[in-house]
Amino acid sequence: MTFLSLYRKYRPRNFEDLVGQEHVVRTLKNALRNKRIAHAYLFAGPRGTGKTSTAKVFARALNCVHGPTAEPCGECDTCKKIQSGQSIDVIEIDAASNRGIDEIRVLREKVKFYPSEGSYKVYIIDEVHMLTKGAFNALLKTLEEPPENVVFILATTEPHKVIDTILSRCQRFDFSLLSLNDIRARLEYICQEEGITYEGEALQIIARSSKGGLRDAISLLDQAISYTNANLTVADIQQMLGKVDEEVLNQFFNHIINRNSAEALELVNQLINRGYGVSIFVSDLIEHARQLLLIKECGISSPIFDFTEETLHRLEQVSQSVDSSRLIRIIEILTGMERDLSYTDQPRLVIEIGVVKMVSPEVDSTLEGLRTRVAELENRLKGMEGRKEDKVNRASKSEINDELDKKTDRKIRTEQVEKDKRGTKISEPVSELAATKDDTFTITLDQVRKAWPAILKEVKENNISVQAYLLEGQPLKVDDDTIYIHFPEDKGFHKKGAEREETLIKKAISRVLGQPCRLKFEIAGPKKEVVKKKEEIKAEDNLVDRVVKLFDGELIKVNYNVLKD
């Protein structure tokens, strides 16, 4: 007998042979048993998940002499003919190469004839998404009212390319990627049938590199059997696939994480000398880093990992010693390397540079470099403490502005301090607060109030909408260097708006008053009267405002807190 590749030899012959897709198989079997056969089916799913196989089994089940039956015998004439692709009632069309309207017209002509051998005429149209628009429409008419005893099975990897009107006329089944266990079980079965000795882990590796497609897995198995002479060991398989042992990957990552560049480079050197391809190694590293990251984020109990318990624990251990942001950075470097590798004729150089980058992000590991970095960190820490104290910042965006603002503030302040009190507390950065707390801030509430229209004008010049926010507020209290601006209870929106533009307002105030200050925006306490007669008071409010402006007076009625104070 001529050699038959494994995946053809082990093409499923009946529903029991189909791997995974339980719900599809169950539905189809029920349809056969209970004669609820639809005119058209659409099988959608990634490659190697059993679409065409299922279609063929289904065709056989329909046409078997005992059929329609859920268990085609596989021995009768029709079964055998369908199996070998010789049946005239089961027509397989590859839509990728017969995609025109003419081919479909021919099909339409032939559809009318009754099946000659079996009881059903089955059209299996593979890769149906490749049909042209015209062809789709021609097919549509046939699908709409198919003659009796004709079943269409459309298979596609890309259902979204199939037009809606076709979709709505088919009973659709979705084929999902096969789980690692399903694939491994099938591989084990084939190995046993073929009398091949194997290591469980070896099949696991094959299954994993097939990424959920059974056909790829079986092809790889076929290749592996020839390569290893029917004795599958982990080492052989890894060699065949050019894969690096997981233990080595773990080692490599440990070196990287511990910033041990010498050892990591040595490891790379060894691998290259042993003849491993650099690009495969890098893509393995990427996958490995991804697993580490996922384990870190999702925990090892997550269903997305198809590893053995043992492997998972090992991975978890490695992942614990590194934080996510570093892993993400490592992945970035690795993918960058992967790209560079396709342009370079010196892959070794690329990977070596990559290793150095991963080990020391700043590359500079001299004492000087470290010193500056430590200093930087210290500064950043101090900044964080200061920020905690004043609690002014809320949104992260305005942080940067604030930072800038503070710097200018500090400048102004220090200048003033120098003027007033010859160089007292300038050197300590933390005393910045203290410096403003004591008598350098001399502005009183009265001053602020008097200057308020000027401040508003200043703000308006910068940004008119901010002035609109601020119009609703009133300065009510000055405590140390902080000006409290109160907003009426129903003006929360304006308060928020003002908060967002705090820096701008601060600048305006410091320009008008000649001194930097802090701001606090608050909502005033409940206003009982206002609640009662809102409308009346609104009208009154306008009047009051005008009066206040005219006489430069103050509004006391709104806030009871002030009276308490």
Added chain:
Amino acid sequence: MNNLEKIFNVTEDKLKPVYLIYGEDSYLLHDCKKKFIERYISDEIRDFNYTFLDDEVEDFLATLKNQVNTPPFMADKRYIIARTSRYFTEKNERNSLLVKLLQNFPETTVLLIIVEGKVDQRLKVVEEVKKIGEVINLKPPKYKELDKWIVNQFKIRGKIVDAGSVKLLEQMFNNELELLNSEIEKIITYKYDEKRITLRDVKEIISKDKLIEDNIIFSLTDALISKQKGRAVNILNEMIQQGALPLRILGTIIWQLRLFLSVKVLKREGKDPVAIAKTLKSHQYPVKKCYHLSNNFTEEEMELMLERFLQANLHIVTGKYDARMALELAILED
């Protein structure tokens, strides 16, 4: 469905000569045709006194005229079903032929005209039909009617279905009866031996990419904005395993994040969900969902997240990462 009783609740001799049925939903039209045949055209007369015509055939009008004017053979009536999408919907220079035919319509013929699409009521032909027959518009059911329809579909197949499943089916397929019909048929075949259909059964077998797009993706964005990164990655991988395309997932995530952001901004301006849905020209259901969840994050966080996913898109199209990796990183990064 009441209009249809005009056809099906009369005895054969009371049938009007012409019925014009039209609508967008091909399932309903098809169903109506089937029922008409079952009700009036018995097997005995089918061979000699029934003709089905499609406007795809050459000289459709001539054949139609010929058939209409042929007297019945060994029976009282002759039945013709004509399906067209070209006549009755817009002005057609050959309409006058139809008008003539309708004006001299033989009493012994019953003509059922099925028009896929919208009939133009102003046309003279349509008026002629109204004079001697009925014009019926078939509309697919909505809301409660749709609920009833779905439950009934299960019932006539001998199954009981719970409210959750009906809701899910409605969400998935709206009132596209043809799709609904084939999904229901599939569900029933799947659970043929059981009388009761549960939500879990429906979820297991229902067409996936609808489910993924509309439902699961919500739990993904849910996880994202409640900052459960691990869960988000799990859901993502589950979706890919089930055959969803990463780029499509990305597209939907971006769409949803934009929706979230818009809802959040409009909420700040004091609008309620209904008004927001109107402004955004979006369906109320997702808007309401976003509305309730919008306190979990600030506008800024939202913007940053949106930016990360847009960045991921760039990475994918420029080939920096493969699609799944890009998505995962976008989820995990801060």
